[in-house]
Amino acid sequence: MEPWVYIVLVGAVAIVYALRLPARTGKEDSEKKSLKETEAALELYMADIEHENSELLKLVGSIKTQSQSNKAALQEEIAVLREQVGELQKSLLLMDARLTAEEKGLLQLAATFSREASPGHAEKPQGTEQATEAVPPVKPRPVSSIKLRYPRLFELHEQGKSIDSIAKTAGLQRGEVQLILQLAQQEESVS
Numbered sequence: 001m002e003p004w005v006y007i008v009l010v011g012a013v014a015i016v017y018a019l020r021l022p023a024r025t026g027k028e029d030s031e032k033k034s035l036k037e038t039e040a041a042l043e044l045y046m047a048d049i050e051h052e053n054s055e056l057l058k059l060v061g062s063i064k065t066q067s068q069s070n071k072a073a074l075q076e077e078i079a080v081l082r083e084q085v086g087e088l089q090k091s092l093l094l095m096d097a098r099l100t101a102e103e104k105g106l107l108q109l110a111a112t113f114s115r116e117a118s119p120g121h122a123e124k125p126q127g128t129e130q131a132t133e134a135v136p137p138v139k140p141r142p143v144s145s146i147k148l149r150y151p152r153l154f155e156l157h158e159q160g161k162s163i164d165s166i167a168k169t170a171g172l173q174r175g176e177v178q179l180i181l182q183l184a185q186q187e188e189s190v191s
Contacts, residue, residue: 103145146184153180 147154156166167177 099145099148103148146180146187150180153177154184157181 167174
C-alpha cells in the first residue's frame, strides 16, 4: 500500500474518533444532568419528609400536653367526688342515727301511751266497786324502719303498681324493690 492510503486511513479513523468523542461527552453530560436531577428530587423528598416529621412531632406533643391536662382535670374531679362521697356517707350515718333515735322515741311514746290507756291505770269512779275484767294490755306494733325509709315505694305498692313500675319510678333496681318488700313483710310477720 502506498503511504497516502495510510494517511487517508489514519485521517478517517481520526475523523470517526472525533465524531464519536462529542457523542460520548454528551452522554456523560446527560447522565450527570439526570444524576443531579435525581439528587435534587431526593433532597426535596427528604426535606418534605423532615417537614412532615416536625409537624407530626408538634401534633404528638400537643396531644400529649392535652391528655396530661385532661388527666389532671379528671384527677381533680375524682378528688372532689371522693370528698362529696365522704360527706354523703357522713350525712347518711347521721340520718341513720337520727332515724334510729326517732324510732326509739316513737316506741317509747307508744309504750307510754299503751300503759296509760290500759285499764289498770284508769281511775275508778268513787263509790262504785264493780269487778272489771282483766283486759290484756295492747302490745304496740313496732314501727317498720323499712317503711319509714322508703315511703314512696310502699305508697306505690299499696296503689297496686307492679314491681317494674315501682323500680322505674323510685329509681331502684327490680331486685332491690323485691328485697325491700320482702323485708317489710318479714318485719310485719315478726311483730
